[in-house]
Amino acid sequence: MYPGISIESESHITEEKIGVLLLNLGGPETLNDVQPFLFNLFADPDIIRLPRLFRFLQQPLAQLISVLRAPKSKEGYAAIGGGSPLRKITNEQANALRLALKTKEVPANVYVAMRYWYPFTEEAVRQIKRDRITRLVVLPLYPQYSISTTGSSVRILQDMFRDDSYLSRLPVAIIQSWYQREGYIKSMADLIEKELQIFPNPEEAMIFFSAHGVPVSYVEDAGDPYKDQMEECIFLIMKELKSRGTNNDHTLAYQSRVGPVQWLKPYTDEVLVELGQKGVKSLLAVPVSFVSEHIETLEEIDMEYKHLALESGIANWGRVPALNCSSSFITDLADAVIEALPSAMAMSTSNTISEEVENDIVGYVAKLFFGSILAFVLLLSPKMLLAFKNNVL
Numbered sequence: 001m002y003p004g005i006s007i008e009s010e011s012h013i014t015e016e017k018i019g020v021l022l023l024n025l026g027g028p029e030t031l032n033d034v035q036p037f038l039f040n041l042f043a044d045p046d047i048i049r050l051p052r053l054f055r056f057l058q059q060p061l062a063q064l065i066s067v068l069r070a071p072k073s074k075e076g077y078a079a080i081g082g083g084s085p086l087r088k089i090t091n092e093q094a095n096a097l098r099l100a101l102k103t104k105e106v107p108a109n110v111y112v113a114m115r116y117w118y119p120f121t122e123e124a125v126r127q128i129k130r131d132r133i134t135r136l137v138v139l140p141l142y143p144q145y146s147i148s149t150t151g152s153s154v155r156i157l158q159d160m161f162r163d164d165s166y167l168s169r170l171p172v173a174i175i176q177s178w179y180q181r182e183g184y185i186k187s188m189a190d191l192i193e194k195e196l197q198i199f200p201n202p203e204e205a206m207i208f209f210s211a212h213g214v215p216v217s218y219v220e221d222a223g224d225p226y227k228d229q230m231e232e233c234i235f236l237i238m239k240e241l242k243s244r245g246t247n248n249d250h251t252l253a254y255q256s257r258v259g260p261v262q263w264l265k266p267y268t269d270e271v272l273v274e275l276g277q278k279g280v281k282s283l284l285a286v287p288v289s290f291v292s293e294h295i296e297t298l299e300e301i302d303m304e305y306k307h308l309a310l311e312s313g314i315a316n317w318g319r320v321p322a323l324n325c326s327s328s329f330i331t332d333l334a335d336a337v338i339e340a341l342p343s344a345m346a347m348s349t350s351n352t353i354s355e356e357v358e359n360d361i362v363g364y365v366a367k368l369f370f371g372s373i374l375a376f377v378l379l380l381s382p383k384m385l386l387a388f389k390n391n392v393l
């Protein structure tokens, strides 16, 4: 009962019209977009997680932090050409996915919904309604689930769908995570194998998985499955490589921490220095939380971490490119969509991890209550504000 195939009911025949909604983060396209983009990001209660009682502070806090962080972020975006490549790459992925689905005889419209910049989720949802889609697959472009990425995007989508008579009845399948898919694992292994060949002695290079970090509290207090999924993902990629006779050493570290709290450890920058001190000479960096090139691959890894590694004594540096539109990867996404179609059901009756996590948060909120009062008082002090800007952002 997929496209082109009609559903017959007593009174009428309906043509199935499939939609695929790609969820992504979004990124500033010009340097002028950086501060408003950061505002949208920090205004998200899944990024800065205030206790419910303090939610009224979310927007002023987002304004403050975005203004303080903007100069540093702008430097990063300036270094990669003045803006994020995310919109362009995600549109290319959407088009490639549409073509892959067509080849598999499942014609579908593919939409892009960004969480913090254009095209925003509202725009994609407007198009879905306008096109009278009859069955929708939601596919986050994050292989592993985190409250801060897939969780946040799905939460706002559910809010929009719940309040709309057409959308609340639309059969929807949400692919929560897909890091364990064979096609994805094999595509990553292909890229790693290829890049290893560039080293003078490929078997001596350490495979260095660098994942985006999240604050420890997400995992320990709110039950974010991100760390477990990341570790399993690395295990599966290494298992695939071993089955092909590639037995290099590997390690996993977490990058891109922001703010004064504890993030998942070990930290990428610290591990690079340690490996240099231990005498590692060849290192292949593998970005693993995200499937497109973006500021954290192009600036943080290719510039900052490469510089740090070379300075620490690592002589041979390489970096695996993001999957972007690799054909085996896109074909696997198309398979994931096709496999998900039969499970589509109206959102009002579906249950997601974010709802389960929401319940855990209630206890967590209570614990954070007094800590946050203290943090807020400190933030109001001009001296502390200056220190926050200079030392933390």
Ligand SMILES: C=CC1=C(C)c2cc3[nH]c(cc4nc(cc5[nH]c(cc1n2)c(C)c5CCC(=O)O)C(CCC(=O)O)=C4C)c(C)c3C=C
Pocket: 025, 026, 027, 028, 038, 041, 047, 069, 072, 073, 084, 085, 086, 142, 146, 148, 149, 212, 213, 214, 215, 226, 258, 259, 289, 290, 293, 294, 295, 296
């Ligand atoms: C402050 C908290 C943040 C959490 C938690 C976080 C999680 C997280 N993010 C990505 C992927 C991306 N992040 C990007 C940009 C970005 N993220 C944060 C903060 C958090 N991320 C900031 C402040 C920024 C802006 C850039 C900067 O100033 O450093 C992007 C967009 C990159 C682009 O090219 O524009 C991506 C992608 C993941 C996968 C993740 C948790 C698993």
Ligand SMILES: [Fe+2]
Pocket: 212, 256
């Ligand atoms: Fe991020």
